[in-house]
Amino acid sequence: MSTEPAATAPLSVEGLTTSILVGTTWYDAVRDISFHVRPKETLALVGESGCGKSLTALSVMGLLPPAAVRVTSGRIVVDGVDMTAADEPTREAMRGDRIGMIFQEPMTSLNPVLPIGFQVGEALMRHRGFTRRQARERARELLELVRVPAAAERLDAYPHQFSGGMRQRVMIALALACGPRVLIADEPTTALDVTIQAQVLALMADLQEKEGLALLLITHNLGVVASVADRVMVMYGGDVVESGPVHAFFARPTHPYSEALLAAMPRIEGDLPLQPIPGQVPSLTEMPVGCRFQTRCPIRDERCAVLPPMTTVAGDPDHRVRCWARVEA
Ligand SMILES: Nc1ncnc2c1ncn2[C@@H]1O[C@H](COP(=O)(O)OP(=O)(O)O)[C@@H](O)[C@H]1O
Numbered sequence: 001m002s003t004e005p006a007a008t009a010p011l012s013v014e015g016l017t018t019s020i021l022v023g024t025t026w027y028d029a030v031r032d033i034s035f036h037v038r039p040k041e042t043l044a045l046v047g048e049s050g051c052g053k054s055l056t057a058l059s060v061m062g063l064l065p066p067a068a069v070r071v072t073s074g075r076i077v078v079d080g081v082d083m084t085a086a087d088e089p090t091r092e093a094m095r096g097d098r099i100g101m102i103f104q105e106p107m108t109s110l111n112p113v114l115p116i117g118f119q120v121g122e123a124l125m126r127h128r129g130f131t132r133r134q135a136r137e138r139a140r141e142l143l144e145l146v147r148v149p150a151a152a153e154r155l156d157a158y159p160h161q162f163s164g165g166m167r168q169r170v171m172i173a174l175a176l177a178c179g180p181r182v183l184i185a186d187e188p189t190t191a192l193d194v195t196i197q198a199q200v201l202a203l204m205a206d207l208q209e210k211e212g213l214a215l216l217l218i219t220h221n222l223g224v225v226a227s228v229a230d231r232v233m234v235m236y237g238g239d240v241v242e243s244g245p246v247h248a249f250f251a252r253p254t255h256p257y258s259e260a261l262l263a264a265m266p267r268i269e270g271d272l273p274l275q276p277i278p279g280q281v282p283s284l285t286e287m288p289v290g291c292r293f294q295t296r297c298p299i300r301d302e303r304c305a306v307l308p309p310m311t312t313v314a315g316d317p318d319h320r321v322r323c324w325a326r327v328e329a
């Protein structure tokens with residue numbers, strides 16, 4: 001693992017808050033979260049559906065739906081560029097060039113009417129001044145890199161002619177085309193069957209090692225976290241509730257929500273959406289004041305009306321939790 005300081009990591013996020021307009025009121029859907037990802041490192045972001053994982057990713061990418069969703073505070077630095085202070089042309093230039101993103105369902109992000117080879121090469125023409133011919137040649141190499149069989153013949157094929165697993169590889173090739181330093185993968189294997197999932201994850205790990213990528217991997221699968229991540233960050237209701245090195249997290253899960261997620265692990269083998277405890281993540285307009293997990297927490301008490309700070313676990317400065325009941329004396 002790199003020892004590069006957090007401030008100069010390829011991806012560094014400080015105090016990010018992203019808010020959503022509902023009616024005439026702004027609600028914080030991601031609340032004051034901070035993290036960084038170093039070269040070759042994988043940070044896994046986990047939590048049930050609706051916890052703010054995708055909004056975190058889209059905030060970093062500068063791809064929030066305009067008008068109703070916005071970054072209201074914090075700083076996002078990608079490869080030395082402050083994305084929060086940057087104008088849209090600068091952000092646009094960063095996307096696909098310095099930072100790439102892979103979405104859960106590639107059919108929604110690949111253009112159905114353009115050939116695969118053109119789509120993979122497009123970023124190179126846009127960001128790197130490649131000619132059409134150079135872009136096509138590099139697209140073939142990229143498809144080979146992600147192990148699409150018979151890459152040369154498939155440059156002219158369309159997305160619907162590829163299987164789900166092959167489309168996901170095309171998305172990875174597309175995200176990697178310009179040699180980004182940061183890759184964000186939002187549930188990249190959820191739509192795939194288990195064997196193909198394993199292949200895609202192994203491929204990503206291999207490419208990450210070769211290219212020195214910093215990877216932010218969003219997943220609801222703790223088995224995936226255990227096998228590929230270096231560090232983990234658990235989100236609940238827009239808050240980070242626990243973060244730490246993977247070995248420390250699995251050895252000593254400390255937030256009641258993390259404990260519940262891990263206790264539910266055998267039941268989620270089939271890659272069903274996480275639902276570790278009865279009930280649901282409250283909607284944004286119904287979040288309790290203070291700790292947002294209190295409505296489902298087995299150990300809540302009166303202190304939970306105030307949001308607890310992040311505190312260290314077992315004297316490990318890298319392992320931190322946000323729970324009054326877990327504050328060490
Ligand atoms: N475009 C949007 N408009 C309104 N609410 C949204 C929008 N996107 C996300 N949300 C809300 O923000 C919260 C976090 O969503 P999201 O980041 O998609 O969660 P996750 O990826 O963890 O499942 C949820 O309450 C969700 O309903």
Ligand SMILES: [Mg+2]
Nearest residue numbers: 053054055186
């Ligand atoms: Mg999501």
